[in-house]
Amino acid sequence: MNVRRATADDIDAITELSRYAYGEPESESAISRKRAEFGYERSYVAEDDGRITAALRVYRFEQNIRGTWKSMGGIGDVASAPEVRRQGQIRDLFTQVMESMRKEGLVISTLWPFKNSFYAQFGYATLPPNRRLEADPSMFSQWPLPRGYRLERLPFSTGIKQYSKVHAAAVESIHGAVRRDEARWTELGIGNKDEIAIVYGPTGEPEAGMWYKAQGYGDPPDASEKPGTMRVIECYWLNPRARAALFNYIYLHSDQTVSVRIPVSPSDEDSYLWIDSFNRKAVLIRTTGTAMARIIDVVDFIRGLPASQKDRLGVRVRDRQCTWNNQTFQLECDGRLMTVSQAGNAAARTELTIEGLTALCYGALTTRELREYGWLSAHSEDDLRLLDTWFPTKCPWLKEPF
Ligand SMILES: CC(C)(COP(=O)(O)OP(=O)(O)OC[C@H]1O[C@@H](n2cnc3c(N)ncnc32)[C@H](O)[C@@H]1OP(=O)(O)O)[C@@H](O)C(=O)NCCC(=O)NCCS
Structure with a gap:
């Protein structure tokens, strides 16, 4: 078996491996292919008799570690063909990839594990889990739109111009967060039908941004239908007034949605105060997955x-x-x-x-x-x-x- 960097000729094989290993539906295949075309240079493959049998990709980021920026290799799209599993192909890929990361100056690595113990054998340590709050958007009624603030709703493809500015400013003060370069934003935009909301402050500059999906409607009588949910994938604010404007926007979805899911960062220590009637309605604070990290x-x-x-x-x-x-x-x-x-x-x-x-x-x-x-x-x-x-x-x- 030979481990090497992927070339453009491997795009089909990598897409096929991912499709099988992650059970991706047919409807997603065009998007997966586009993503593979976009990132194949960052993929590594294991080849057996001229056939690609395992692959993974190293996403390149800068990560905020205690206020300094460190080059980080995010490992994703890890997959091996079922007929060669448990033969050490992923282990061999990791061995080589860790050496390559070091040569390229990537001093740390992170990943999202399907099973922590699998990656623990490669020296990765589990980080504390992320959390999210789930509540009825009507519980955000205490947040009027602050004077001088306005909000704009845009499709992801056009909203990212302003949203990326908010993101870049916000991650400067978030330990563990990553910077996104232009290529990363482009990749996140592939096939992305989500919504972006931008809050503009009195100076006209963006001060908060939210990337979300609003699905379903209200609380349908027929249980087979999806009730209205607002799934906030990310939200960042640069000051409390901009945050209030976002919460006001969430409240304005009270008629069409019955549940909003919003990420809660470790610095959001006041998240229990975001909502009213905490004791009267169902409020959930859930963990949403742990990342793992390893010094390279x-x-x-x-x-x-x-x-x-x-x-x-x-x-x-x-x-x-x-x-x-x-x-x-x-x-x-x-x-x-x-x-x-x-x-x-x-x-x-x-x-x-x-x-x-x-x-x-x-x-x-x-x-x-x-x-x-x-x-x-x-x-x-x-x-x-x-x-x-x-x-x-x-x-x-x-x-x-x-
Ligand atoms: C998870 C996956 C990548 C493992 O691939 P693999 O080719 O079996 O990996 P390796 O053979 O290199 O495994 C390395 C070691 O882990 C062990 N191992 C493999 N899968 C394991 C599992 N699910 N749980 C625990 N140990 C496992 C292997 O036996 C081997 O141990 P050994 O070196 O002591 O013999 C593969 O099963 C897969 O593609 N799954 C579907 C997609 C997926 O879940 N990807 C990961 C997303 S984070």
Whole structure:
């Protein structure tokens, strides 16, 4: 079996593999093909006797990690043909792809797992789940449109011009979020029939945006019909007044929809105050899936992360797949930023698995929790206090669909 980068000649085979593995309906095939045409250069394939038997794609992003931007490889479209499954083809693809990501300067990788334990074997750590609120839009009645604000509704294809401005400004302050380049917006637009709502503030500039679908109507008497739902795929605001304008817009859907589903980010600590009559109507806060993350290059990932305590510490990292990470590193902070140097086989009192180091740096777990999961061993409580001070918990929010 041979693993290699895909070429334009592989587009049909990649599309067919995805169709089968993900059970895509016939109606989606033209869109899937267009997406494959768009992103084939970022795909890797496993070839057996000249036939493509497994594939995955590396989406390239910049990810906000504690306010700094890190190059991230998002792994998606992972599939192997059923006749070759459980023979290690995806494992071999991952081994090669992790090396390629490192060469290309992608210092971290994330993915959306079908099963966490499958990707845990490749060193990926589970991040905290995303959440969404589900309520009746009439419960947003307390939000009038703020003076000087207006809202525009547009199809996705034209709305993304303004929506992308809001997105770019909002992700600057969201730990875990990604920047989208022009190509990414174009790809998200392929076959996209969703709606965009843009809130303009008193200066005429966009200050909030929502990407959503409104489906069905009201609360139909016939249970076989879909009741009206408003599914907010994404929403971002740059200030509370712009958010109020979006909530007012949601309220204005009260007659046509009975349920709105809206993402709730870790910084939305007041989400229980968004709605009225919390105790009288059904309100759900659901988890909507966990992403997983993995450091690809310890040195380049940690270098430049902000941290506050001037100090240094040697840590031994265990990484079974990315052997270049499997050594001791000297971590150092000048009171503002982290730097890292390789220390080979030097002794270190604290030992972390790559999953543990990833979860710590992403702000997902404390050192105490890492110990409980067997991802950290240490002989000095001072070392642990230092690591927790350098990398305090901070819930990451990755919402990128790939
Ligand atoms: C999931 C999928 C990609 C796995 O492909 P595969 O070719 O079987 O993967 P590999 O053989 O390289 O598996 C690597 C290891 O994981 C094991 N494994 C494979 N599928 C597994 C599963 N569903 N659960 C647990 N372990 C699994 C393999 O046995 C192998 O273990 P080993 O190295 O100890 O022998 C394949 O089943 C598939 O295409 N499924 C449908 C699409 C899908 O779900 N894609 C993933 C979306 S995130």
